[in-house]
Amino acid sequence: MNLAINKEYVLKKAKELLEFHSPSGFCFDIMEMIQSWTQEIGYQFETNRKGAGIITIPGKSNEKVIGLSAHVDTLGAMVRSITSNGTLKFTLIGGPIVATLDGEYCQIRTREGKLYSGTFLSTSPAIHVYEDSTTKARDPQNMEIRIDSRVSNxxxxxxxxxxxGDFIFIEPKTTITETDFIKSRFIDDKGSVACLIGLMELLKRESITPEYTTKLFISTYEEVGHGSSHIPEDITELIAVDMGCIGDDLSCTEYDVSICAKDSTGPYDYNMTTDLIRLAEENKLSFAVDIYPMYGSDASAALRAGQNIRAALIGPGVHASHGMERTHYIALENTIKLLYLYLTK
Structure with a gap:
């Protein structure tokens, strides 16, 4: 299908999102940035009490309201304690693969707004000193943060x-290659947020009105389980836009839009999922249908909270989730196309 998606705009917004620190519970700054983008495009923006963003796109009909959710919160860490030798013990926010943190740079933000740089390290960090430097478990009990300040206690x-209780921001190391690969931490789920921003820009630029009023819901607590537990009451259908999984027993690739039929919380709405598959097939999108047994989404949180909605789950394929992730622009493009098709069918 021929759709005038602004590739440069989508990649630029993806990079800006990925480089902006926003672990669960610390999303108010990034939400201000998204609000400014929304207002530049020309849509209404508001926040709820939890700090989630709600963007309203008027439709031809109010007979139903379609919600599209993506989460801007990421994994992170928080200061758990200060050791007697001046390092920091940490507690995790969400579930990063802790072994991938060994040697990663970070920033510690005080409640007064001061930032200090540091490094996640094993407590046996030197091969010339510690016999167990290569074998010690990489977990919060055996790791600490070395602060880049002259401290000894x-x-x-x-x-x-x-x-x-101070937040620790993990450096994302965002890189967009000349071949349009996006390499970064936290593509889950800022890649999907970039898809929603790109979709919104497309609709406004091309003066396209969805069939039904649409609300984009940018959640702020997904990585800790309750991101979309409270959504606007008028939403009747919710599509969670979140990363597609890649690996054993799965067909999704870094170039596909994933359509998840079932995750750890159970099957998604059969008719919505069928419609999404049909639209992808008829328009020759690169897509995959998969089952994610170790996965939950904002749609799952909404359903568990008792929201009276139908729900589905799609998103760009992302490799190495909760570690050093990677996807390709084509996956974002296919996701934007499928969302566009669903809103205008």
């Missing part, structure tokens, strides 16, 4: 203003 760290 707990009192030195506290003098910097660093305290228990």
């Amino acid at each position: 707990k009192e030195d760290v506290k003098a910097l203003g660093i305290n228990v």
